[in-house]
Amino acid sequence: MLPSVSVQVPSNSPCNVDWYGMGFDSITYSFKIVRVATNKKDYLAAKVLVLGTSSWRELPTVPPCFPTCKSAYAHGHMHWLVHGDDGLSVRILSFNFQNEEFYLTPPPASLEKKPDLWKFLHLLNFKGSLALVNVSSLEDRNMKIWERIEIWGLKNYDNKAWVLNYKLDLKQDLFTPLKPTSLSKCGEWEHGIFFNEESGYSTKTFFVDLRHISMKCVLL
16 A cells, blocks of 8 residues: 555646556665646646655656556656647657656657547557557548558667657458557557457457467457
């Protein structure tokens, strides 16, 4: 159990949401937990807890934007995929557990701006590095055509240099069952990546095998 924390939230706040991230500080050799308290308007508060201690410490700065449910821990930092100010782009909000500061990282420049771009992208730790998975689609009149899966990785984390590691053609019958905007989770497994699709009372998991480009579906 984590120690309780009191955050002064405005009484007219319509909704309170807490976001957490956990990481390791290699300088102090300790695990830390960061907590961001938000509401639907403009209130943000951030605290950090050193695991094993009994109290939270308020941070002097707060993140420049709201975290989201799409997150990953990589390179010793916590990362959240967040919306851009224009509503057509995305950014990556990160937290450095050593200096206890938030910062923003731009995605690959080749990712086109489009409505609801956030729904098509997933953030994960892939082969030990921060990765961005793009399950894109094209609008064809009244039909949606799933175009491709791209897996981008940070080749150089310090310089924030992205490289395209995989590009899979979604026009193959192999990927027909995938519905990009309904994929709630993306992660890594032994031979590739997986997606969760939640619909009604059931959850399907699609395992994409990157060794010979195949996919299997499991109903949970």
